[in-house]
Amino acid sequence: MSSGGPARDGGVPERVLLVRPAPGKVHAQPLSGAGVPVRLPEAELPGFVRQHPHTRWVWDDTTRWYPQLLAAGVRVERCTDLRLSRALLRHSPFVDQAFLAGDDAAAWDALAPVAAEDPALFALDDLADRLDPGAEHDRQQAALAAAPHRGRLALLLAAESSGALVAAEMTHAGLPWRADVHDRLLTELMGPRPPRGQRPAQLERLVPEIRGALGAPQLNPDSPGELLRALQAAGLPVADTRSWTLEQLDHPGIPPLLEYKKLSRLLAANGWAWLDSWVRDGRFRPTYLPGGVVTGRWASSGGGALSVPAQVRPAAVADAGWRFVVADVSQLEPRVLAAMSGDTAMAGAARARDLYQAMVDSGTVPSRSDAKLGMLGAMYGGTRGESGRMLPRLARRYPRAIGLVEEAARAGERGEVVHTLLGRGSPPPTGAWAERSLEPSDDGVPPEDRARDRRAWGRFTRNFVVQGTGAEWALCWLADLRNRLWQLGDAGELTDRPHLVFFLHDEVVVHTPADLADEVTAAVRRAAAEAGRLLFGSFPVDFPLDVSVVQSWADAS
DNA sequence: CTGACTTGCGCC
DNA sequence: AAAGGGCGCAAGTCAG
Numbered sequence: 001m002s003s004g005g006p007a008r009d010g011g012v013p014e015r016v017l018l019v020r021p022a023p024g025k026v027h028a029q030p031l032s033g034a035g036v037p038v039r040l041p042e043a044e045l046p047g048f049v050r051q052h053p054h055t056r057w058v059w060d061d062t063t064r065w066y067p068q069l070l071a072a073g074v075r076v077e078r079c080t081d082l083r084l085s086r087a088l089l090r091h092s093p094f095v096d097q098a099f100l101a102g103d104d105a106a107a108w109d110a111l112a113p114v115a116a117e118d119p120a121l122f123a124l125d126d127l128a129d130r131l132d133p134g135a136e137h138d139r140q141q142a143a144l145a146a147a148p149h150r151g152r153l154a155l156l157l158a159a160e161s162s163g164a165l166v167a168a169e170m171t172h173a174g175l176p177w178r179a180d181v182h183d184r185l186l187t188e189l190m191g192p193r194p195p196r197g198q199r200p201a202q203l204e205r206l207v208p209e210i211r212g213a214l215g216a217p218q219l220n221p222d223s224p225g226e227l228l229r230a231l232q233a234a235g236l237p238v239a240d241t242r243s244w245t246l247e248q249l250d251h252p253g254i255p256p257l258l259e260y261k262k263l264s265r266l267l268a269a270n271g272w273a274w275l276d277s278w279v280r281d282g283r284f285r286p287t288y289l290p291g292g293v294v295t296g297r298w299a300s301s302g303g304g305a306l307s308v309p310a311q312v313r314p315a316a317v318a319d320a321g322w323r324f325v326v327a328d329v330s331q332l333e334p335r336v337l338a339a340m341s342g343d344t345a346m347a348g349a350a351r352a353r354d355l356y357q358a359m360v361d362s363g364t365v366p367s368r369s370d371a372k373l374g375m376l377g378a379m380y381g382g383t384r385g386e387s388g389r390m391l392p393r394l395a396r397r398y399p400r401a402i403g404l405v406e407e408a409a410r411a412g413e414r415g416e417v418v419h420t421l422l423g424r425g426s427p428p429p430t431g432a433w434a435e436r437s438l439e440p441s442d443d444g445v446p447p448e449d450r451a452r453d454r455r456a457w458g459r460f461t462r463n464f465v466v467q468g469t470g471a472e473w474a475l476c477w478l479a480d481l482r483n484r485l486w487q488l489g490d491a492g493e494l495t496d497r498p499h500l501v502f503f504l505h506d507e508v509v510v511h512t513p514a515d516l517a518d519e520v521t522a523a524v525r526r527a528a529a530e531a532g533r534l535l536f537g538s539f540p541v542d543f544p545l546d547v548s549v550v551q552s553w554a555d556a557s
Numbered sequence: 558c559t560g561a562c563t564t565g566c567g568c569c
Numbered sequence: 570a571a572a573g574g575g576c577g578c579a580a581g582t583c584a585g
Contacts (some may be wrong), residue, residue, distance in 0.1 A: 223581060224564055242565065265566060268579050293575060299567085304577055332569095382573025446561035455572055463574035467569095505569045505575090 016044075016081075017058045017137060018065060020129045029134065030254075031058060046072035053077060062164035063113040064126065070172040073493045075486070081161040081516050082136050083111045084195055084291050088160060091425040093417050094153055099143035104131050106299035115287050115301070130508045149423055155534060156422035156472060160291060161446055162479035167288035167298070169482075173494060174283025175316055175501045176511060179275050182315035186271060190263050193272045206260040213253030224319065269304065270312045278303035284316070288503070295464050296424050296471035297505060306504060316553035318511060325498075325520045326556035327547040329528065331355045334375050336470045338543040339532070340421045343401035347541045364397040365390055378405055379466045381459030405462045411456045412461025420468035421535060429457050469535070473543070474506055476534045481527035485510065488519050498523075502553075509553060517549045 014033030021027050026045050029039045040048055046069055049057070054077055059065045061083040069076060086108055089095045102108075111128055143151050144157070187193070192202030199207070211219050216230040227241045234253065238245055243261055246254050278284055284303060292299025300306050308316075319322045329335075334355055338346035350356035356371035365371045374390025376382065378401075394404040408418045412426070419425045482500060489497025498512035498520050512520045528543045549555040 220581095225582075240564080261565090265579095269567065269577095273579095295575065297575065299576065301577075302580095306576055307566085307578085309567055311567095328569095377573065380573040382577095387573070388571090435560075452572080459572070459574065467575065507569080 002315050013052060013055050015056045015058055015136055016052070016219050019133055020126075023129075029432045031134075031137065045069070046074045049076065050074050056080060057229065058082065058137055060128050060136075061111060061113060061421065062161070062168055063115070064128055066165065066168040067069035070168060070494065075169070076165060077483075077486075078158075078163060079161050080137070080157070081164045082133055082140065083113070084138065084160045084164055085106070085140055085157045086111075087291060088156060088424060089140060091155075091427065092147075092153060092423045093419050093425045094147045094149050096146055097144050099146065100139055102135065102139060104136075107131055108136055113289060130273060147423075155476075156424065158188045159422075159472065159475040162297075162482065163290040163298070163475050166478050166482050167290050169494055170500050170503065171285050171287055173499050173501055173511070174281075174285040175509065176280045176282060176319055177284040177323075178282065178315050178317045179279050181317060181370040182275055182279075182312060183272070185312065185314060186266070193273055193451060203260060203263050203267070206256045206263075209256040210253055210260060211471040213251070215255065221257065222264065227257075233458075266309070269307075270309055274303060280400065293471075294427055295468040296420065296475070297467065298471075298503070305502075310502065310554070313554040314552055316509075318551055321514055323512055323514045323517045324501075324550050324553055324556070325510040325512055325524060325547065326507070326518055326526045327510075327521075327528075327545050328548060328554060329477075330546060332473065332506040332543070333379055333466050333470045335541055335543055336473055337379065337401050337405065337466050338398075339539050340465070340469050341400040341404040342539065343398050344540075345405075347539065348403045350541045353544050359394075359397075362397070364465045365393055378402055379463060381409060381455075381462050405466060408465045409458035409462035411458075412464075413458040415457075416461075417463045418465050420465060420472055422469070422472050424468050425474070426461050426464045426468075470506070473531050474503075477527050478503060478508065480530045480534075480542065481510075481524060484523035485512075485520065485526055488512075488516055488523060521547050521549060 005400065013030045013033040013035040016035070017031050019029065020042070021039075028048065030117055038048070049055075049069055050371050056078045057065075057076055058080040059082065059105075062079060062081045063486050066076065066079075079198050083503045085168070086100065089100060090097070090109065091258055107127065108131060111131075114126075137395040144153060147153055183193070190203055194200050198204075207221060210221055211217050214230045214234045216226075216233065219230050220226050224241050228238065231238050231241065234251065236249055236251055238249070243258055246258055278286070284305075286302045286305030288305070289299040289301065316324070326499055330353065331350075334346070335350045337343075338350045349355050349358035349362065351365075352361075354368075356368045356375070356387050359365050359371040360368055365374060370386065370390050373387045376395050377387030378391060378394060382388075391402070395406075403540045411418050412429075417425050417428055478500070485498040485500065498510055498516050500508060501511045502509035508524070510520050510524065525545055533540065546557060552557050
């Protein structure tokens, strides 16, 4: 195997395409650099990949290759994920779509990631294996070469592929999770774990209290419908049963009901059943889906990794002799907006640790909460109340930044596509709204409905440009950090060295040997600075981090 | 019974 | 004049 590998003659294979020509067989085909094609049994792939540590592996889909390599103890430095790259190119307004046409275009577009527990992973007839990744790679390279802003787009493709590696690695490593700590926490709040189908003692205790106070002896408080009728029958003027609504009321039934809802939520979302389902061998292993959200944010599946409540984070505890380095970016999106719009006045505020306070100090808005509400309104499209009143002041002081989001909103309202800094395109408006929009007069839809839909899409495109570019910053941060962490350990496989165990939009958790925690902290900061340079060059904007070195995730500030 | 939808709530 | 963005998940509800 080694004698016939792409590295023969001492040359370095820069890019190697991996293909499965038949079940259990792999074809490694150099695309650039030295080397010759190699055929090998799939079982020998980990050893082969290990021998070429700096090669960029080009493959159809990271989820179809990397988990097996990680399981065999092999970490990959870089890759090109053709599935994710294609999805980006297919929606980018920078790309001439004619380059991506082909007989199997529809199959490439439909290619879905596989999950580790998915039996299809081991199926012998994965449709992906009938596609020609070499041809697809050629199409993508041609599309990229012809694109305006191809440097930005190339960075985005590299970052997205790198994110796919991080995602697989985090699922492989898992977030350290102490089931015993979690169980103790649940028991202290609601009593010991009850038999299946029964309420824990503290919840059971609250039911008669609620029923008595509302005069509804049969009430099931878990049923929103029953609960709403009972509240109304008790004379309470409510239209829904949300906690926020109930908090406004003064009635003896409300406090026990709110307590019940809080405990009930914890039990349902992160109770014992969650532990049984999602924690194995001391690790919480969600599946991350890079590019799973149209804006470029990741989605996840399995255990609700996008919302691990603060309440249960005490159970996330580093291994003995290890620490968590928890880092999050302060106010990522307004900083990204300042930089991408080239708004030097807002960037000035963004040089302060607290961007919102800086807006107060410059006399732009009266208070920090005005600044925050105003900016959130500008980025989300909320202009009701406080948020809307601040907008004119912000627009006067920060015309380029506010102008950028306003223009994105107007473009969306016109049915146009918008894009992030690196070129990720928003989806075109679809379904009823798009059709109605094109046929404005004779479809019987009231004009006010159409206008409401248009404004809703404008809010989406307004937010898309900021959220999406923020996601690009985070991807670059993650990719650079991943490489720095690998360099910090000098031996062993991924989980023997400092490694990422959690990522959520603007926050990372690194699991590291305690004696490397300070170096990890420095690496996290350097990676953030590098991400800023990659996206915004020398534009003067800072991305300050809050970094904590802790035993438990809950102890992060 | 299953499957699609709604409600409510956690996270950024 | 009025308009907050993006997710996942569990339980209840409803249609077939």
